[in-house]
Amino acid sequence: MRRSSALLATAALTSSAFLAPSAARADATDGTTRAASVTADKQATVITARMGPNSTVSPGTVMTVYGSVLRQASTGPEPVEGLEIQLDVPPDLLEAGSIKTTRTFADGSFRAAFTVGRQVGKSGAVTVRFEGNEVLTGSQAGLGTLNVRNYSEITDFNAIPEPHAYRDPIVADGRLYVRPGDTGATELPLYLEYSLDGKTWRVWAAQTLARPMYFTFNDAKLVTKDAYWRVRYPGSLLTMPSVSTVDFVDVKYRTEWYVFNASPEPVKKGGTITVKGQLFRFRDLASPAPNAPVYVYFRRAGTSKWVQMAATKTNVYGWFSKKFRASADGTWKAVYKESSGYIGSTSPADTVDVR
Known part of the structure; x- marks a missing residue:
């Protein structure tokens, strides 16, 4: 295990300041020298850590633990490199073979990971710890309760x-x-x-x-x-x-055409076709739709294209009426387009035979 020079120096202290007076001199009666006793205070350590991605996870999730270790030196907290860090995970929460140990980097930080086991419904506390050594005290930090769920x-x-x-x-x-x-x-x-x-x-x-x-x-x-x-x-x-x-x-609000008709049927070529209808709207009660914009479309027989023939509005009773010159067989319809407050609706189609 690598240790910083400061830690090695702490462990090797033998200065007379640490020797008891009676042990620092030879005993004149037996001609021997008693062994010097050395006292060295260990420095405290503090672990901070977090675990993710969540506290409740599904089986097989890879959990990652990030953290750091600082020693409480006389000059203030300092990082420690090379310390072995242990993850304590209940066996029911752990996939077999998961790595649970790591070491700190030069800045005192560490990263460890383990895979969550397959026993759904299990829960348990996870902790991270440093055991301590001859110059540093041990410490640990709780990472919370881990829950395994589908x-x-x-x-x-x-x-x-x-x-x-x-x-x-x-x-x-x-x-x-x-x-x-x-x-x-x-x-x-x-x-x-x-x-x-x-x-x-x-x-x-x-x-x-x-x-x-x-x-x-x-x-x-x-x-x-x-x-x-x-x-x-x-x-x-x-x-x-x-x-x-x-x-x-x-x-x-929904709208609906109550009445729609294109007439007369048949009509003489060059004659007049009248297209009319009544539009209702459905709020709490159904009622005619006044002042509603209406578009009249015509599709010539034998084609699939609808052509807009007119744009008009309904009266206060929801009615509209428009007249057109009869030029060819075809189908007529009226459309009320969707607005901010009403759903659009299209009338039934009505075919007129022009002769």
């Missing part, structure tokens, strides 16, 4: 539809995984949660999975506000908790 993850989470119609139920699905491998986990509680501000979460619905698998929430409760949504698994003594990604769902 790892869980919620993937593919989605809340639909988006945007969401006011007072419609929400559907949310995803998948819960528990790793490593098939751990026999059963009766797994899941909670669908919502938040109006993205900070405070409340439970909307709950279910229990027989095993890790795909899940769907389709509760009959009606949604009336914009909200953030997530799914949470609270974990157990054998499995770590997990939370899905967050999905923001914008709630808007």
Whole structure:
């Protein structure tokens, strides 16, 4: 073991300042000299350390311990190089063959690692220590309690539809995984949660999975506000908790075309086609949608392209009406495009035969 010159000097002190007066001179009666007794005070050491990545981890995780050792010299704390550092890990938490010892570097720092064992559900305290030597006292530091749990993850989470119609139920699905491998986990509680501000979460619905698998929430409760949504698994003594990604769902009022018609049918070429309809919106009560922008489209027979023919607005009763010159067979429709507060809707298509 390497030691600094200062430590070696401390261990080798033989100055008369450390000799008892009676032992410093020869005994005149027997002609012998008594052995000198030496007293050397050991210097105290202090260990500081931390362990990561977390205190609750899955089997097979590599845990890393970082720390340092300082000796309390007369001039103040000083680093010590070459000290052997021991990790104390309960056997139930340790993978066989893990390295548990290391030595300090020139700056007194050290780094050690060990692999977590496979016994899920085990917990125990981990410490790091220096045993001490002829010139330094031993010391140790607690690294906290290490918990071995299966790892869980919620993937593919989605809340639909988006945007969401006011007072419609929400559907949310995803998948819960528990790793490593098939751990026999059963009766797994899941909670669908919502938040109006993205900070405070409340439970909307709950279910229990027989095993890790795909899940769907389709509760009959009606949604009336914009909200953030997530799914949470609270974990157990054998499995770590997990939370899905967050999905923001914008709630808007639904709209629907109650009436739509393009007439007359058939119509003489060069004649007039009248396209009209009535748009409703669904808030707490259904009512006509006044002053709503409407776009009229036409698709000529034998083609797939819709061409915008006019832009207009509904009256106070939700009605619009537009007239067009009949030039070819084709299909008509009206579109209300999505806005900040309302979901868009498209009327049924109506085909007019031009003769």
